[in-house]
Amino acid sequence: MERFQHLRGRTSNLFLESLLIVALAVVLFPFVWIFVTSLKPPDLVAVPDVWIFEISGINWRNVLLESNIPQNIINSLVVGVVTVLIALAVGCPAAYSFSRFKSSAATRFSILAAEMMPPAIMILPIFLLLYQLSLIDTLWGVILAHLTFVIPVVTWFLIGFFDEVPRELEDQAMIDGCTHFQAFYKVILPVVRPGLAAAAIFGFVLSWNDMFYALILTGGESKTLPVAIAGFWTFRGVEMGKMAVAILIAIVPVLIVSFFVQKHLVRGLGGGAVKY
Amino acid sequence: MPKITLENIQKKFGKNTVLDGIDLELGEGEFTVLVGPSGCGKTTLLRLIAGLDQVSAGKILIGDRDVTRLEPRERDIAMVFQNYALYPHMSVYENMSFGLKARGVDAGEVKRRVIQVAEMLGIEILLNRKPKELSGGQQQRVAIGRAVVRDPSLFLFDEPLSNLDAKLRTEMRTELLKLHRELHATTVYVTHDQEEAMSMGDRIVVLNDGVIQQRGTPRDIYFHPVNLLVAGFIGSPSMNMLHGKISGDRFASLDGAIVVETKNLPDGDVILGIRPEDIHQPADLTAEQHGCVLNCRIDVIELLGARAIITLIVVGVELRAVIEERYLKGISEGSDLIVVFDPDRFHFFDAVTGRRLNRDRFDEEQGIDG
Amino acid sequence: MQKPDLSLQYRLMLPLAVVLLAVMAYPLIFSAWISLHDYRLTRLTDVQFRGWQNYLGLIENQQFWTAITNTMTFVVGAVSMEFVLGFSLALLLHRVRRFQNFYRAILLSPMFITPIAVGLMFRFLLNIQLGVIPHYLDKIGIYVDWFGIDLALFSLMLIDTWQWTPFMLLMLLAGLESLPKAPFEAARVDGASPWLIFRRITLPMMRPVILVALIIRGLDAFKVFEYVYAITRGGPGDSTETILFHIYKVGFRFFRMGEAASMAYVLIVITLILVTALYWSMKRR
Numbered sequence: 008m009e010r011f012q013h014l015r016g017r018t019s020n021l022f023l024e025s026l027l028i029v030a031l032a033v034v035l036f037p038f039v040w041i042f043v044t045s046l047k048p049p050d051l052v053a054v055p056d057v058w059i060f061e062i063s064g065i066n067w068r069n070v071l072l073e074s075n076i077p078q079n080i081i082n083s084l085v086v087g088v089v090t091v092l093i094a095l096a097v098g099c100p101a102a103y104s105f106s107r108f109k110s111s112a113a114t115r116f117s118i119l120a121a122e123m124m125p126p127a128i129m130i131l132p133i134f135l136l137l138y139q140l141s142l143i144d145t146l147w148g149v150i151l152a153h154l155t156f157v158i159p160v161v162t163w164f165l166i167g168f169f170d171e172v173p174r175e176l177e178d179q180a181m182i183d184g185c186t187h188f189q190a191f192y193k194v195i196l197p198v199v200r201p202g203l204a205a206a207a208i209f210g211f212v213l214s215w216n217d218m219f220y221a222l223i224l225t226g227g228e229s230k231t232l233p234v235a236i237a238g239f240w241t242f243r244g245v246e247m248g249k250m251a252v253a254i255l256i257a258i259v260p261v262l263i264v265s266f267f268v269q270k271h272l273v274r275g276l277g278g279g280a281v282k283y
Numbered sequence: 284m285p286k287i288t289l290e291n292i293q294k295k296f297g298k299n300t301v302l303d304g305i306d307l308e309l310g311e312g313e314f315t316v317l318v319g320p321s322g323c324g325k326t327t328l329l330r331l332i333a334g335l336d337q338v339s340a341g342k343i344l345i346g347d348r349d350v351t352r353l354e355p356r357e358r359d360i361a362m363v364f365q366n367y368a369l370y371p372h373m374s375v376y377e378n379m380s381f382g383l384k385a386r387g388v389d390a391g392e393v394k395r396r397v398i399q400v401a402e403m404l405g406i407e408i409l410l411n412r413k414p415k416e417l418s419g420g421q422q423q424r425v426a427i428g429r430a431v432v433r434d435p436s437l438f439l440f441d442e443p444l445s446n447l448d449a450k451l452r453t454e455m456r457t458e459l460l461k462l463h464r465e466l467h468a469t470t471v472y473v474t475h476d477q478e479e480a481m482s483m484g485d486r487i488v489v490l491n492d493g494v495i496q497q498r499g500t501p502r503d504i505y506f507h508p509v510n511l512l513v514a515g516f517i518g519s520p521s522m523n524m525l526h527g528k529i530s531g532d533r534f535a536s537l538d539g540a541i542v543v544e545t546k547n548l549p550d551g552d553v554i555l556g557i558r559p560e561d562i563h564q565p566a567d568l569t570a571e572q573h574g575c576v577l578n579c580r581i582d583v584i585e586l587l588g589a590r591a592i593i594t595l596i597v598v599g600v601e602l603r604a605v606i607e608e609r610y611l612k613g614i615s616e617g618s619d620l621i622v623v624f625d626p627d628r629f630h631f632f633d634a635v636t637g638r639r640l641n642r643d644r645f646d647e648e649q650g651i652d653g
Numbered sequence: 654m655q656k657p658d659l660s661l662q663y664r665l666m667l668p669l670a671v672v673l674l675a676v677m678a679y680p681l682i683f684s685a686w687i688s689l690h691d692y693r694l695t696r697l698t699d700v701q702f703r704g705w706q707n708y709l710g711l712i713e714n715q716q717f718w719t720a721i722t723n724t725m726t727f728v729v730g731a732v733s734m735e736f737v738l739g740f741s742l743a744l745l746l747h748r749v750r751r752f753q754n755f756y757r758a759i760l761l762s763p764m765f766i767t768p769i770a771v772g773l774m775f776r777f778l779l780n781i782q783l784g785v786i787p788h789y790l791d792k793i794g795i796y797v798d799w800f801g802i803d804l805a806l807f808s809l810m811l812i813d814t815w816q817w818t819p820f821m822l823l824m825l826l827a828g829l830e831s832l833p834k835a836p837f838e839a840a841r842v843d844g845a846s847p848w849l850i851f852r853r854i855t856l857p858m859m860r861p862v863i864l865v866a867l868i869i870r871g872l873d874a875f876k877v878f879e880y881v882y883a884i885t886r887g888g889p890g891d892s893t894e895t896i897l898f899h900i901y902k903v904g905f906r907f908f909r910m911g912e913a914a915s916m917a918y919v920l921i922v923i924t925l926i927l928v929t930a931l932y933w934s935m936k937r938r
Contacts, residue, residue: 037774055788101669108662120928123872127900128917132680154676175368181355184385197372216767233769258766265765
């Protein structure tokens with residue numbers, strides 16, 4: 008029996024890996040399907056059982072050249088970038104302050120509570136406010152709305168990163184001739200640069216993915232990409248093909264960038280509760 | 284190099300008094316070691332001198348300059364931290380030049396000084412590396428180099444050697460001392476390691492519970508501890524403590540095992556302290572030094588190399604003694620051993636207050652209160 | 654240890670405080686005000702004070718309770734499936750060392766993409782006439798209408814499970830990897846069986862992480878909207894009408910903002926209870 012011990016270990020590992028591969032298939036199948044769909048000619052899109060066909064670029068051409076999708080992409084980009092920049096500008100100093108000066112657990116937690124606020128409570132007044140300011144159907148409205156959840160997320164995220172920088176670093180900087188504020192931006196900020204990048208990417212992804220606020224606050228020219236995607240609602244082949252393309256455009260970049268922040272995510276999402 | 288004066292320093296965190304009435308003068312160019320068990324307030328005191336924390340009351344003077352309310356950057360000090368606190372995103376060169384640049388020293392001068400100090404410490408080939416590419420010992424050197432290059436009026440060290448392995452630690456100890464001889468910079472060095480304190484300090488300050496227990500040269504501290512606390516903390520293995528009574532110029536331990544004559548000591552409950560190094564073989568001492576002869580049973584022998592620690596049992600009391608290896612011949616655990624004491628090396632402490640009772644010529648000179 | 658440099662502490666917080674006050678506090682107060690009025694977008698010049706009427710009206714409001722029940726069912730169902738699957742996958746990944754990073758990267762990917770895309774993909778994948786999945790199920794003799802009245806809510810849970818099991822996996826795997834090794838080695842030396850080790854060591858030590866993951870995911874599942882919007886729009890009947898979708902309908906389809914605001918405030922109370930629970934479970938660590 009002894010001699011086969013290692014074999015048994017190997018077979019059980021193979022079994023476990025085959026379970027993982029099933030999970031992998033379940034995860035990947037929709038992606039593969041949407042990719043295949045985006046390459047189908049319109050008359051085949053609505054037929055479920057066709058896997059071999061002549062690849063057609065017509066859906067991609069339709070979307071990229073003859074639809075509003077490029078505009079929607081730009082809108083989403085602008086909203087995401089501006090939101091994240093504002094969130095970093097206000098969240099970064101505050102996160103440092105939370106991390107370095109003994110703030111009560113409850114104050115820290117209010118940030119998380121803000122993140123958890125249901126969008127339903129925010130949307131009504133934000134809508135009415137923007138309505139009165141005639142900012143409905145502009146990107147400013149969406150940016151304002153996205154700030155309500157991106158700022159808390161980014162701040163919460165950064166607190167974790169600042170917590171991990173040893174205090175002696177700014178002590179040293181202050182002895183070396185910096186004021187506390189100089190120590191913060193000359194020494195601590197560069198040290199947490201990876202954290203800043205991760206927080207920025209994560210905040211951007213959240214903004215890029217939101218549909219609820221954008222659905223209510225934008226229209227026509229100002230629609231963001233998810234809202235535009237939501238517009239592909241019919242089962243007509245032409246529309247479905249375009250939808251497939253639009254979905255791919257919306258998810259592929261996010262999948263790529265998120266790959267780089269995965270390992271930082273736990274800290275960001277779980278706060279101090281889970282260390283990675 | 285100026286002297287440092289601390290006047291009645293107090294530090295409270297909330298309701299917690301961490302330091303209470305510290306008065307201390309550190310002489311020019313002196314290497315002062317602050318030593319004490321963890322939590323005694325030594326690191327806090329260092330941070331107060333650095334200006335990283337603010338005193339609750341009291342005054343700090345560097346030379347004649349009152350720096351009590353100054354920011355760390357205005358105090359002209361350099362500090363080496365336990366974890367080195369190297370800026371991880373900067374190269375060794377940038378780390379060392381950061382402080383000079385922040386003070387507006389011109390680029391050529393910065394370069395000259397960094398290279399000079401790097402050569403002195405043997406780290407010139409590391410100048411372009413990042414801290415994470417360095418070994419612990421190298422990081423340590425860079426941290427010291429970063430302090431030296433600033434040419435400050437005061438050096439502060441916060442347990443700088445405690446993250447190194449034992450061998451490197453002894454090496455760096457010697458090297459730091461050489462550096463000090465060269466620079467003659469006023470230095471305050473914090474450690475919890477009494478051996479480090481003894482071997483490095485020109486002067487030692489023993490702290491406990493936020494109060495200075497004793498200050499003096501390593502010799503003073505070792506041979507004339509002012510109370511039980513210092514006596515127990517300094518020296519390894521630590522001092523043997525025997526409870527007993529003095530009446531009519533005679534000390535008798537509680538179990539009656541040890542009885543010695545005393546001079547000029549008041550009657551009452553006392554504790555007799557005997558350093559393990561002061562327990563001898565009869566052949567080591569002249570007959571008139573044999574103040575007390577004891578027949579013991581050997582319980583445990585721990586061989587250290589040239590010397591051994593032996594645990595002796597006399598009437599239920601344990602005594603630890605350090606003897607030379609050559610005496611181990613012919614004895615073993617369980618066998619009997621005769622040891623002698625030199626009564627001049629006895630330390631008597633008041634059993635209630637813990638204060639040292641026997642006053643010798645030294646104590647009179649130092650003006651140490653009994 | 655740092656003596657609080659109060660002025661710097663507050664100067665650094667000021668921008669956040671100002672912006673959050675503007676984008677959050679103001680809306681929160683304004684909604685509270687709206688929720689006490691008969692506030693209709695169609696009659697902005699004639700806003701009547703109604704006191705607690707909107708809230709009292711909710712008690713009688715059958716649709717509101719249906720939406721709450723649907724949402725609760727959805728949250729409990731989806732989060733439990735995600736937990737069981739996520740924990741199993743985390744344990745699997747924890748064991749399998751080979752290609753671990755590769756597996757993890759792929760398995761986590763669904764949680765990063767926009768939920769509306771997920772909703773639409775599954776709307777077509779599961780469609781009874783032209784979906785790929787029903788097509789093949791039909792071939793092996795299984796005929797299921799995924800979005801029929803009986804299954805629609807469950808299908809939405811499945812979709813949620815597809816997208817958010819990765820979150821559970823991420824949290825629980827991190828939790829597993831941060832556990833100290835020594836207790837496990839000690840238990841193995843003591844001869845404990847794998848099942849016993851799991852029950853008596855892994856589970857108790859993972860408890861805090863599990864709690865945090867469950868509550869965060871639960872809070873998030875409460876906000877389900879995109880799948881409903883993309884697929885069922887609340888139907889068939891009101892079988893998939895969730896609370897956020899209901900508020901959206903009342904507020905932005907029927908323009909009865911006062912009523913919608915009062916529902917949103919009820920939602921806030923539920924959220925706050927859960928957040929407080931989260932706070933305590935995190936603080937105990």
